[in-house]
Amino acid sequence: MRTFPAFLKAQQRFAGLYRMDFLLKLLYGMLAMYGVRSLWVVLYAQDPAIVGRSLPSMITYAMLAVALDIIFYPSALDAAPQNYISEQVRTGRIDTDLLRPMDLQIQLLSRNVGAAIFSALWLVLPAWLLGVLLLGMELPPDIYYGVGFLVSAMLSFLILFSLNFLLGMVCFATVNIGQITMAYSGMITILSGKLIPNWLYPEWMQTLIRFLPFRCIFETPLNIYTAAVTGRQIPKGLLLQTIWAAVLFGMGHLLWKGMHRRLTVQGG
Amino acid sequence: MKEFWFHIKMYGALLKMTMRSMLQYRADFWMSLVSVVLLNGANIIQLSVISWRFHSLGGWSVGELLVLYGMFMVAWSIFSIFFRKLSKIEEEIVNGVFDIYLLRPVSPFLQLVGGDINHIGLCDTFMGLALVAAGLAKTGVRWDMEHILWFVVFILSGGVIVVCIRFLISCLAFWITKAKALSSLFTQLYLLTQKYPVTIFGKVFRVLVTGIVPVAYLNFYPATYLMGKPDAPPWLCMLSPVVAFVMAGISALVWRQGMRRYDSCGG
Numbered sequence: 001m002r003t004f005p006a007f008l009k010a011q012q013r014f015a016g017l018y019r020m021d022f023l024l025k026l027l028y029g030m031l032a033m034y035g036v037r038s039l040w041v042v043l044y045a046q047d048p049a050i051v052g053r054s055l056p057s058m059i060t061y062a063m064l065a066v067a068l069d070i071i072f073y074p075s076a077l078d079a080a081p082q083n084y085i086s087e088q089v090r091t092g093r094i095d096t097d098l099l100r101p102m103d104l105q106i107q108l109l110s111r112n113v114g115a116a117i118f119s120a121l122w123l124v125l126p127a128w129l130l131g132v133l134l135l136g137m138e139l140p141p142d143i144y145y146g147v148g149f150l151v152s153a154m155l156s157f158l159i160l161f162s163l164n165f166l167l168g169m170v171c172f173a174t175v176n177i178g179q180i181t182m183a184y185s186g187m188i189t190i191l192s193g194k195l196i197p198n199w200l201y202p203e204w205m206q207t208l209i210r211f212l213p214f215r216c217i218f219e220t221p222l223n224i225y226t227a228a229v230t231g232r233q234i235p236k237g238l239l240l241q242t243i244w245a246a247v248l249f250g251m252g253h254l255l256w257k258g259m260h261r262r263l264t265v266q267g268g
Numbered sequence: 269m270k271e272f273w274f275h276i277k278m279y280g281a282l283l284k285m286t287m288r289s290m291l292q293y294r295a296d297f298w299m300s301l302v303s304v305v306l307l308n309g310a311n312i313i314q315l316s317v318i319s320w321r322f323h324s325l326g327g328w329s330v331g332e333l334l335v336l337y338g339m340f341m342v343a344w345s346i347f348s349i350f351f352r353k354l355s356k357i358e359e360e361i362v363n364g365v366f367d368i369y370l371l372r373p374v375s376p377f378l379q380l381v382g383g384d385i386n387h388i389g390l391c392d393t394f395m396g397l398a399l400v401a402a403g404l405a406k407t408g409v410r411w412d413m414e415h416i417l418w419f420v421v422f423i424l425s426g427g428v429i430v431v432c433i434r435f436l437i438s439c440l441a442f443w444i445t446k447a448k449a450l451s452s453l454f455t456q457l458y459l460l461t462q463k464y465p466v467t468i469f470g471k472v473f474r475v476l477v478t479g480i481v482p483v484a485y486l487n488f489y490p491a492t493y494l495m496g497k498p499d500a501p502p503w504l505c506m507l508s509p510v511v512a513f514v515m516a517g518i519s520a521l522v523w524r525q526g527m528r529r530y531d532s533c534g535g
Contacts, residue, residue, distance in 0.1 A: 182306040
């Protein structure tokens with residue numbers, strides 16, 4: 001367990017190298033938040049009934065989605081498991097990862113968590129603060145929702161990581177995952193409630209989305225933060241997230257065990 | 269004048285050489301087309317869902333939004349097909365390739381852009397044109413000869429503008445050695461302009477993308493004029509070639525200044 005903080009620290013140090021980078025990224029985040037805010041202000045003015053919630057609640061939802069997105073797609077892109085694996089497999093350096101006396105999945109999780117914590121602290125926290133102060137972002141109604149949101153966001157991260165790891169496993173089968181990655185991230189963008197709130201979709205699509213894990217990544221935490229769900233529904237949402245996280249993480253674990261056995265045999 | 273033709277001839281020769289080496293690795297064109305569709309698919313779906321639900325966005329119907337999005341792609345592809353190398357100046361300087369250009373008796377600029385042609389960028393052109401066509405079909409607007417001529421002028425001007433913007437950003441590499449971070453900020457600016465009519469972002473944003481980083485001339489002003497939208501006066505839209513000309517002039521000045529100041533990384 002001691003190795004985990006070490007990986008974390010290494011990632012932090014790495015990300016800290018580019019301070020100018022981070023200032024510009026903060027601006028980037030602010031611009032993106034301003035963009036979605038303007039979009040929903042205009043749409044709300046056009047037809048508040050279709051938006052289906054108050055304007056402050058809607059722009060909070062949209063801007064927080066942008067902020068979460070920054071944490072989930074960390075600036076050090078190679079921290080994301082699928083990119084890391086594909087790069088290591090392509091260059092043949094994956095064997096150094098396998099030599100470490102630690103499960104690959106845990107290694108990658110530590111790496112990813114390190115990058116995410118860094119961008120959460122240095123990028124998203126200031127962006128969120130500025131959002132609240134300047135762009136009219138709301139706070140969660142009380143501490144219960146606030147904590148619920150934080151827990152939910154962590155579970156979201158775990159679900160996304162597990163999905164990414166599964167995608168990374170595909171790398172071992174086919175070295176080039178370019179198109180698959182694009183289709184995959186397109187799917188997440190569309191089905192997670194990040195770009196389009198799911199309640200705007202036609203009925204049949206909403207039903208479909210209900211059975212997929214993607215909505216747990218953005219919609220669940222965002223709905224908790226904006227109090228679009230009642231306090232009683234929060235534990236239910238968290239439970240569903242936990243189940244998805246456990247299933248997907250477990251699947252990744254099993255797949256990797258099988259894959260690892262094969263790799264060892266091939267490598268001699 | 270003689271010098272001018274010499275440069276043109278050299279560019280042609282360089283392109284021919286590059287083409288020959290590119291054809292050796294004929295990357296799968298169709299796979300790239302799939303990538304382009306996938307990359308833009310989420311945005312197209314988002315715009316469609318929004319306009320299906322709200323009927324329009326800031327007064328723009330779904331067809332008009334598709335024209336907006338598509339024109340941006342087409343103008344942008346001029347950059348990605350012919351001038352992609354311009355955004356790699358920093359890299360070339362850092363790894364010393366740029367010094368080689370200075371030793372040869374042909375303009376370093378030509379060597380830089382002539383050394384690369386990216387036929388995969390054509391996928392953007394095709395998808396952009398398809399979106400424009402789909403948008404026109406959706407709105408039922410018919411373009412006559414004059415519109416089509418203006419379309420060509422707009423696309424060419426837009427191409428020049430995007431090339432100049434990307435070039436100027438990467439020219440910062442002559443002054444500061446880490447210009448890469450800046451480009452991610454600009455990416456967001458491009459994305460907002462590409463997807464939405466810039467009128468929804470308020471005055472400051474509009475001034476920014478009109479007069480400072482004139483990306484609105486890639487799609488917003490052209491589409492406003494061609495689709496007969498009331499979002500901007502026609503004369504402002506028709507300024508497009510002038511803006512392109514000014515941008516090119518600034519770029520040329522900056523390039524010369526940068527070349528004078530340049531001393532190699534290694535030395």
